[in-house]
Amino acid sequence: MFKNIGTPELIIIAAVVVLLFGGKKIPEFMKGIxxxxxxxxxxxxxxK
Numbered sequence: 001m002f003k004n005i006g007t008p009e010l011i012i013i014a015a016v017v018v019l020l021f022g023g024k025k026i027p028e029f030m031k032g033i034x035x036x037x038x039x040x041x042x043x044x045x046x047x048k
Contacts, residue, residue, distance in 0.1 A: 021029060 018026065
């Protein structure tokens with residue numbers, strides 16, 4: 001699906017994200033994603 005994404009496309013996507021969320025919100029957003037992934041892994045580990 002995303003086989004043809006190169007460096008120029010990633011730069012454009014990053015620029016759009018910075019414009020939408022602002023530079024100060026991105027670290028908070030990434031921290032929230034990291035915590036959600038960590039919690040998901042912990043929950044999936046417990047279900048086994």
